[in-house]
Ligand SMILES: Nc1nc2c(ncn2[C@@H]2O[C@H](COP(=O)(O)OP(=O)(O)OP(=O)(O)O)[C@@H](O)[C@H]2O)c(=O)[nH]1
């Protein structure tokens with residue numbers, strides 16, 4: 362797999378952010394009916410806007426993408442992410458693998474896991490989260506539904522133990538992570554799994570990759586405005 366890197370991971374106090382990206386054949390299944398032939402392009406576009414916003418955040422030293430799929434790998438490497446192979450043992454194993462790479466690249470820096478489905482992500486809102494997270498050994502941001510998690514992070518030297526999947530808010534709380542949910546971070550919490558999530562992200566303002574696919578989607582016969 363091609364490994365490209367435009368950041369030097371050299372800002373030792375900056376965060377290294379690990380972003381997991383599923384293979385396209387398995388991605389965004391809850392959007393399959395609505396997205397029709399645009400599902401894979403939408404998954405790549407959403408990941409691109411997420412990673413571009415993370416790379417534009419001044420608190421971020423670098424982004425590591427963990428994926429087994431060469432298509433998002435190439436698109437995200439072109440944006441400046443370092444891409445590492447997925448161990449193919451599930452989401453948290455993929456994140457731990459990215460976390461191990463982060464610890465090698467920037468041993469003195471904090472490490473975060475960020476979901477790849479945050480197309481409205483704003484660098485300044487991620488900055489608010491990373492500033493708050495720096496005060497705690499382990500912390501997380503709940504998703505907009507307050508069931509899942511969009512971000513999990515650890516201070517330098519703390520074991521990186523993400524517990525994503527399903528009702529992960531409760532698992533992160535149970536694992537001792539501090540919940541970080543200040544006002545003013547809607548873009549960090551707006552993950553996109555369903556058509557109505559996508560409408561909410563569009564209302565917040567999605568990045569250019571997602572906006573281009575959404576334009577095509579809305580002209581297609583599969584898309585229905587969620588009630
Ligand atoms: N590298 C990697 N990423 C994963 C894996 N499973 C899930 N992800 C990523 O984890 C995040 C949450 O994934 P899910 O909600 O399970 O999947 P999704 O593709 O977003 O949506 P659905 O197919 O509708 O469940 C997304 O960023 C996915 O790309 C995995 O096994 N490996």
Ligand SMILES: C=C(OP(=O)(O)O)C(=O)O
Nearest residue numbers: 509510525526527529554
């Ligand atoms: C994996 C998760 O998210 P979702 O399935 O909602 O994308 C999670 O919130 O832990």
